[in-house]
Amino acid sequence: MRVVLAGGGTAGHIEPALALADALRRHDPNTGIVCLGTERGLETRLVPQRGYELALIPPVPLPRTLTPQLLSVPGRLRGAINAAAGVLDQMQADVLVGFGGYVATPGYLAARKRKVPIIVHEANPKPGLANKLGARFTDHVAVSHHDSPLPNARFVGIPLRRDIANLDRMAMGDKARSYFGLLPELPTLLIFGGSQGARSLNRNAVAAAPAFRAAGIQVLHIVGPKNTEVPDPAPAGGPQYVTIPYCDRMDLAYAAADMAMCRAGAMTCAELSAVALPAVYVPLPIGNGEQRLNAEPIVQNGGGLLVDDAELSPEWIAGHLIPILRDPARVANMSEAAGRMGRRDADVALARMVYDVVRAAHQQGQGR
Structure with missing residues (x-):
């Protein structure tokens, strides 16, 4: 199985992604894993430190208000989507799992473009812009709050380091x-x-x-x-x-x-x-x-x-x-x-979701 993880920027996005990566590798050490990131985020230190491959794409911060910066977003976003799509192609990815943050938006759009299955993980009670977008492209949404407003939300918790x-x-x-x-x-x-x-x-x-x-x-x-x-x-x-x-x-x-x-x-x-x-x-x-x-x-x-x-x-x-x-x-x-109130096995639960989604996609592909 080949998995691309999109969760760069802050430790709140990166740590759950790495905990999922660890859970997947414990189950099958041959699982291919690449983390999308930008040169600005903590992932440049945390991802290699944990022994995973990091693929850098251009950062595209989305302004929250109408500013002149907004005019530069479409062109920059296009470049980031193409870079993320290149990583998906090179990996021959079976699934993209996004955790929000700057890299998730181009990751979701690239996965949709390449028809790669998407899983969204939202750690916060109020979803960010990236995950609101990603949740529109998939039925597979893992959340950490029972009353999440995201569609198709399934309570999983936040994956933690072992x-x-x-x-x-x-x-x-x-x-x-x-x-x-x-x-x-x-x-x-x-x-x-x-x-x-x-x-x-x-x-x-x-x-x-x-x-x-x-x-x-x-x-x-x-x-x-x-x-x-x-x-x-x-x-x-x-x-x-x-x-x-x-x-x-x-x-x-x-x-x-x-x-x-x-x-x-x-x-x-x-x-x-x-x-x-x-x-x-x-x-x-x-x-x-x-x-x-x-x-x-x-x-x-x-x-x-x-x-x-x-x-x-x-x-x-x-x-x-x-x-x-x-x-x-x-x-x-x-x-x-x-x-x-705690959950210690969210990493295993999310890994199980990854396997289920990939298995279903393969079965659907074979049925065509």
Whole structure:
């Protein structure tokens, strides 16, 4: 089987695509896989890092409003479609699976042009423009929210890396805390804001460092590579406030923690619920509000708290978050609630959809 994956730009598009690629290769190591991408996206680093072939096509950002840029789109889009069609031809692709983002639009249009079956995966509650387009070309639409507005939507969840999906936090806890220089017995909060950090989370969390220490709570804070917020050193032997610029072992970061404080991107919500880690979700205050929609089902089920970015403060942390961390029974209940919302096998479910679509297309071709 030969599969082209279109999901470049952000980690939210790329990681589910790579998790699907891993699931397909586990089932059949001979599966041919090529990822479409552009030279601007994170895929230039993430895709080769995971051992997959990357085919670059011209980037065609679609303006959301009427601007002079719109006039240049048709010509640029045509070039990107032709480049994507060339990849499909070279691969003799059996299927294209799109995850949204800049590369998905030319991918969908090229697949339609070449009569290659299309599968759309939408991670967000509000579909992007690319996936709205792709969903018009196929009956095979996988979604991560039960009430998705896309036609023919089938709930699958978000494919996750196996090191996350298979994580046993309880079994790995002591090892993970030792890895980060944390004590094994203290309540532990993990703070992170994505690969670049989050300025307001960093500022308010660091300001709350004395309150964390006074409450006997240790912190693992992934601050981002450009962050300048660092708390004063903690006294030896007491609760530590460990800051690191970046973490390439998020499985261990999750295992070290009793609770998290973070943004509410689709991948973040999917990973935390899959590993049953409750969280304080602080949705990004810009965009179309989808981060709040990502976190709301988890919070409504009891697996976390939701606070607006403008409301987050050291006082809010002291009054709302610290009392929870000092109550092990409540943390355990929230962990169970978060876990009920998680799905660990979305990669397998989406891979099964790929096989079903390809099989049906081959049978239809043989029947002609």
